[in-house]
Amino acid sequence: MAMPLYDSIKRAATGVLWSGDHLFPRIPETIDMLRSKGKQLVFVTNNSTKSRADYKKKFDKMGISAQEEEVFGSSYSAAIYISRILKLQPPKDKVFVLGETGVEQELQSENVRYCGGTDKSLLRDITPEDYSSIADGSALDDEVAVVLTGLDFHPSYLKYSLGMAYLNRGAKFLATNIDSSLPSAGSLFPGAGSTSAPLITATKKEPLALGKPSQAMMDAIEGKFQFDRKKACMIGDRLNTDIQFGIEGKLGGTLCVLTGVSKKEEFLGRGAEVVPSAYVDQLGDLLG
Amino acid sequence: MAMPLYDSIKRAATGVLWSGDHLFPRIPETIDMLRSKGKQLVFVTNNSTKSRADYKKKFDKMGISAQEEEVFGSSYSAAIYISRILKLQPPKDKVFVLGETGVEQELQSENVRYCGGTDKSLLRDITPEDYSSIADGSALDDEVAVVLTGLDFHPSYLKYSLGMAYLNRGAKFLATNIDSSLPSAGSLFPGAGSTSAPLITATKKEPLALGKPSQAMMDAIEGKFQFDRKKACMIGDRLNTDIQFGIEGKLGGTLCVLTGVSKKEEFLGRGAEVVPSAYVDQLGDLLG
Numbered sequence: 143m144a145m146p147l148y149d150s151i152k153r154a155a156t157g158v159l160w161s162g163d164h165l166f167p168r169i170p171e172t173i174d175m176l177r178s179k180g181k182q183l184v185f186v187t188n189n190s191t192k193s194r195a196d197y198k199k200k201f202d203k204m205g206i207s208a209q210e211e212e213v214f215g216s217s218y219s220a221a222i223y224i225s226r227i228l229k230l231q232p233p234k235d236k237v238f239v240l241g242e243t244g245v246e247q248e249l250q251s252e253n254v255r256y257c258g259g260t261d262k263s264l265l266r267d268i269t270p271e272d273y274s275s276i277a278d279g280s281a282l283d284d285e286v287a288v289v290l291t292g293l294d295f296h297p298s299y300l301k302y303s304l305g306m307a308y309l310n311r312g313a314k315f316l317a318t319n320i321d322s323s324l325p326s327a328g329s330l331f332p333g334a335g336s337t338s339a340p341l342i343t344a345t346k347k348e349p350l351a352l353g354k355p356s357q358a359m360m361d362a363i364e365g366k367f368q369f370d371r372k373k374a375c376m377i378g379d380r381l382n383t384d385i386q387f388g389i390e391g392k393l394g395g396t397l398c399v400l401t402g403v404s405k406k407e408e409f410l411g412r413g414a415e416v417v418p419s420a421y422v423d424q425l426g427d428l429l430g
Numbered sequence: 431m432a433m434p435l436y437d438s439i440k441r442a443a444t445g446v447l448w449s450g451d452h453l454f455p456r457i458p459e460t461i462d463m464l465r466s467k468g469k470q471l472v473f474v475t476n477n478s479t480k481s482r483a484d485y486k487k488k489f490d491k492m493g494i495s496a497q498e499e500e501v502f503g504s505s506y507s508a509a510i511y512i513s514r515i516l517k518l519q520p521p522k523d524k525v526f527v528l529g530e531t532g533v534e535q536e537l538q539s540e541n542v543r544y545c546g547g548t549d550k551s552l553l554r555d556i557t558p559e560d561y562s563s564i565a566d567g568s569a570l571d572d573e574v575a576v577v578l579t580g581l582d583f584h585p586s587y588l589k590y591s592l593g594m595a596y597l598n599r600g601a602k603f604l605a606t607n608i609d610s611s612l613p614s615a616g617s618l619f620p621g622a623g624s625t626s627a628p629l630i631t632a633t634k635k636e637p638l639a640l641g642k643p644s645q646a647m648m649d650a651i652e653g654k655f656q657f658d659r660k661k662a663c664m665i666g667d668r669l670n671t672d673i674q675f676g677i678e679g680k681l682g683g684t685l686c687v688l689t690g691v692s693k694k695e696e697f698l699g700r701g702a703e704v705v706p707s708a709y710v711d712q713l714g715d716l717l718g
Contacts, residue, residue, distance in 0.1 A: 162561075268583060270615075273450075277617035295556060297585040302620045306611075310618070322631050323594075327558075329565035330598070332590045332632040339631040340624035343610050 156325045157379030157402020158425055160204060166401050168426030170205050175429060183212055184367060186376075188353035188383060190217040190292030190318035190334055193247035214363050216318035216334075216353030217241070217248040220290055222362045223316070223352050225252035228288070236285040238308050240301055240337050241292030245318060249290075256290075257283055258301060268300045276307050291341065291349060292318040293334035302340050309345045319353025321383065325403060354378075355387040377425065379403050381416040388418075395419040444613045445667030445690020446713055448492060454689050456714030458493050463717055471500055472655060474664075476641035476671060478505040478580030478606035478622055481535035502651050504606035504622075504641030505529070505536040508578055510650045511604070511640050513540035516576070524573040526596050528589055528625050529580030533606060537578075544578075545571055546589060556588045564595050579629065579637060580606040581622035590628050597633045607641025609671065613691060642666075643675040665713065667691050669704040676706075683707040 156162065159169050176183060185197065185208065192200070194213040201208040224230065224237060239245050239259035246259045258264065275281035282304070289308050294301075309315055321333035338349050352358050364371070375395040378384020379402025388396035398418035400406055409417045422428065444450065447457050464471060473485065473496065480488070482501040489496040512518065512525060527533050527547035534547045546552060563569035570592070577596050582589075597603055609621035626637050640646050652659070663683040666672020667690025676684035686706035688694055697705045710716065 162558075270450075273615040273617075273619065276619075277615035295587045297587065297590075299583045299585065299620065302585075302624055306618070306620055320631075322634070327561040327565035329561075330594070330632075331561065331564070332587065332594055332628055335631040336590055336628035339627035340620055343608075343623040343627040344618075344620040346610070 158377060158399050159206065161325070161401070162327060165204050165206075166424055166426060168429055170207070172426050172428050173206055173208070177207070182367070182369065183208070184363060184369075185213045186215075186354065186359070186363065186387075187213070188216045188319040188321050188334070190215065190220075190244050190353070191242040191295070192217075192244045193251075194218060195247065196244060214359075214366070215244065215248070216359065217245045217292060218251070219359045219362050220245070220292075220316055220318045220352045221248040221252040221254055222365075223358060224249070224254050224288060224290070226365075227358075228314070230254075230287050233285050234287045236283060237288045237290050238283070238286045238305060238313065239290050239292070240294045240297075240305055240341075241290065241318065242295060245290065245292040255285070257286065258304065260296070264301050264304070265296055265298050266300065268303060272300060272303070276303055279307075279311075282307055282311070286313055288314045288316055289341070290316045290318070291334065291338040293324065294337040297337065297340075302344070305341050306344045309341060309347055315341070315345075315347050315349040317349035317351045317353075319356075320349065320351045321353070354383040355390060357387075357390055360387065360391040375419075381408055381418070385409075385418045386416050389416065397421065399423075399425050401425070446665060446687050447494065449613070449689070450615060453492050453494075454712055454714060456717055458495070460714050460716050461494055461496070465495070470655070470657065471496070472651060472657075473501045474503075474642065474647070474651065474675075475501070476504045476607040476609050476622070478503065478508075478532050478641070479530040479583070480505075480532045481539075482506060483535065484532060502647075502654070503532065503536070504647065505533045505580060506539070507647045507650050508533070508580075508604055508606045508640045509536040509540040509542055510653075511646055512537070512542050512576060512578070514653075515646075516602070518542075518575050521573050522575045524571060525576045525578050526571070526574045526593060526601065527578050527580070528582045528585075528593055528629075529578065529606065530583060533578065533580040543573070545574065546592065548584070552589050552592070553584055553586050554588065556591060560588060560591070564591055567595075567599075570595055570599070574601055576602045576604055577629070578604045578606070579622065579626040581612065582625040585625065585628075590632070593629050594632045597629060597635055603629070603633075603635050603637040605637035605639045605641075607644075608637065608639045609641070642671040643678060645675075645678055648675065648679040663707075669696055669706070673697075673706045674704050677704065685709065687711075687713050689713070 197213040198210040237256040320335040323330040324333040374393045376388025377397045381404045396418040398421040485501040486498040525544040608623040611618040612621040662681045664676025665685045669692045684706040686709040
């Protein structure tokens with residue numbers, strides 16, 4: 143490993159360590175090697191559907207040594223932003239969630255109150271009564287101060303309508319991340335950006351995104367881990383999220399692995415906009 | 431009525447004739463007066479969830495004299511565009527629909543084959559098998575050549591994933607309309623633009639919109655009714671759809687009614703971008 147860096151910020155999801163349930167070659171050994179050299183590891187993911195506890199389970203299943211505290215997801219980043227930056231004051235301190243349990247669990251971990259989310263009562267047809275009660279505000283929770291979107295596998299017109307109404311009443315608009323796509327099974331599926339998109343279209347408002355490459359996430363990571371940016375390396379497979387995140391965060395280095403979304407032709411050619419400090423075909427190559 | 435126009439193109443939905451189930455004052459009498467003066471009426475709506483037959487029922491219920499043939503909706507406009515302009519050749523002549531029965535009925539009326547739409551089997555959670563079968567194409571219908579979005583009250587991640595996959599395989603991207611909002615109960619709800627938004631975000635492709643103010647819709651109306659544009663007036667309540675539609679279509683005149691979305695301050699002030707030829711507080715004022 144050529145990089146004389148102490149901290150090693152890494153991407154925890156598809157593309158670097160694994161793809162779905164397929165672990166890339168020699169990943170557990172590579173992680174152990176980095177640890178044996180005294181590197182601090184942080185697994186940074188934009189996936190908002192899983193909590194840190196969920197990720198710990200996935201690491202265990204894949205045979206990779208990792209602690210829950212080393213995982214930093216976009217849901218956790220959003221929860222920290224809400225609890226420590228926004229510091230909502232009761233009674234108007236609730237978050238309306240369009241997303242999955244990963245978002246809810248991280249909000250709970252920061253003692254942030256929320257509604258929406260996985261509430262199954264919102265997965266029904268909108269009714270004439272809903273139109274009236276949303277329009278006159280009686281269906282809205284006056285304690286909601288924020289609308290937070292993550293990747294929502296259970297969209298509904300009723301949820302969109304409520305989200306739109308809260309935003310039009312002045313709620314802050316946050317997104318765990320706005321990735322356009324989600325890699326799975328060797329192809330691309332709609333990403334978390336598809337959950338915020340209907341609300342952006344309907345309200346003409348843009349969310350503050352708290353996942354990579356947003357530097358709000360870098361600040362939150364730094365706030366938690368107190369690392370030296372000049373001695374940190376961002377490893378990732380996506381130029382426009384991972385590598386850009388490391389470059390904008392002024393880390394000591396960025397390393398692109400070619401097991402995920404981005405191809406080396408995208409950064410080796412002339413006029414490339416985002417160029418990593420180094421690249422390897424796969425993370426396991428760090429073993430030499 | 432000051433306008434010496436023969437044809438009178440009108441907006442059929444909320445804002446001009448009615449709002450929800452509330453009929454504006456003297457609408458049936460105004461319609462009858464226009465007919466008695468020999469005006470041809472066309473009711474032009476961007477609402478894609480209802481078919482022309484559905485609208486005929488609504489007119490009957492509201493006591494307004496109208497024929498199904500006088501209704502021109504964005505679903506019908508899309509169906510005509512597909513059948514008469516695209517002229518898809520079998521076997522690749524199917525449309526994947528994200529929308530309601532209004533879209534399906536109009537496609538049927540033009541003998542266009544479709545899938546998706548109100549198919550309830552798509553309203554379920556996505557599974558690992560879905561990821562694989564969409565990625566390898568085995569879940570995709572090889573006969574699909576077009577993805578058509580209308581306002582879909584029943585979104586699902588599985589539908590979005592299929593729509594994204596078809597678009598990434600080269601299907602044409604059409605939208606009945608891309609209205610950002612849908613007026614109801616005196617407030618605004620997500621419009622048809624919220625259905626295409628996730629696909630636009632996920633694929634970076636933009637749909638061809640076939641509702642107002644798209645001139646593809648004006649061309650389709652002209653193709654059907656053979657009217658003289660210089661003798662036609664567009665009546666509507668929305669500057670950026672109705673009035674712009676009439677101006678860009680070089681109609682003889684445009685009339686804004688103030689019973690809907692737009693306010694007169696928006697076009698009376700300096701620097702207004704879309705200005706109607708005339709305005710009235712409500713359509714019934716044409717009776718004098």
